[in-house]
Amino acid sequence: MRPLFAASDMHGHRAEFRAALRDSGLIDGAGDWCGADARLWVLGDYFDRGPDGIGVVDDIRRLTVQAALSGGEVGALLGNHEAHLLAAHRFGSAPVPGWAARADGYWGAWMTLGGREDDMRRLTPEHLEWLRSLPAMALVDGHLLMHCDSTRYLEFGDTVEAVNKAVAGHLAGIDPAEWLTFCFLVSGRGELHSPEAADFLLAAFGGSLIVHGHSTLISCFGLSRAEARRPFRYGGGRVLAIDGGVFEGGDLLVTRLL
Numbered sequence: 001m002r003p004l005f006a007a008s009d010m011h012g013h014r015a016e017f018r019a020a021l022r023d024s025g026l027i028d029g030a031g032d033w034c035g036a037d038a039r040l041w042v043l044g045d046y047f048d049r050g051p052d053g054i055g056v057v058d059d060i061r062r063l064t065v066q067a068a069l070s071g072g073e074v075g076a077l078l079g080n081h082e083a084h085l086l087a088a089h090r091f092g093s094a095p096v097p098g099w100a101a102r103a104d105g106y107w108g109a110w111m112t113l114g115g116r117e118d119d120m121r122r123l124t125p126e127h128l129e130w131l132r133s134l135p136a137m138a139l140v141d142g143h144l145l146m147h148c149d150s151t152r153y154l155e156f157g158d159t160v161e162a163v164n165k166a167v168a169g170h171l172a173g174i175d176p177a178e179w180l181t182f183c184f185l186v187s188g189r190g191e192l193h194s195p196e197a198a199d200f201l202l203a204a205f206g207g208s209l210i211v212h213g214h215s216t217l218i219s220c221f222g223l224s225r226a227e228a229r230r231p232f233r234y235g236g237g238r239v240l241a242i243d244g245g246v247f248e249g250g251d252l253l254v255t256r257l258l
Helices: 014-023 053-069 080-091 105-112 117-122 125-132 160-171 176-185 195-205
Strands: 004-007 039-042 073-076 137-140 143-146 209-212 232-234 239-241 254-256
Touching (some): 004 014, 105 176, 160 176, 195 209
Antiparallel strands (some): 137 143
16 A cells, blocks of 8 residues: 655744655655655645745645656645635735624734734735645545544535535635634634544544644643654544644654555
């Protein structure tokens, strides 16, 4: 079976992302794909809190092309930080109906999440098109890949295809109030600790193991930095968390799943 890797939550840390990919044998010293027919899935949160979110996205897009030419694959999912960035780009600081607590709108919310104005300035139409095309989840050889450790994906639909179709519709939307609901749904956290919750998601979407980022192993799971150098399995063994917390001094993990 072809090797399968996953990484998540680069948060603008381009150099650390490249180093982790090199250590995993997926790119060479020049940053080009050398993983042959391996598969790499990145699970979202490419922007914010770090210096070069655009650079992270550019690397992912370039590696997607290079991997395909070698018989490999690079796939990417939407994270909540991408949703907030897109909302800030579309609506700016205009007040949002139903969100009285946020007078500076989506722009202000994005900035509180670590938004970098340099990333926003460097966004091109091609970047925006790519971001708006990202699915929310994927099922790959029994691994249910998604950004958040959340059951809220079921609000979009009860199959992977239905969820991704609904998310695509939201990303094309122009109603700021609907985006508020959307950003809430793609930002859930800490809902998969019970085996019952994990089984509920797996029964709906398929697979035998949920793999997610979003919640750092250090802050959200209380692991030490040493412990956070490897993924954390929980939820009755049905869930794997892979966000090492690079923006808070942890490691950026590239985890081999197969």
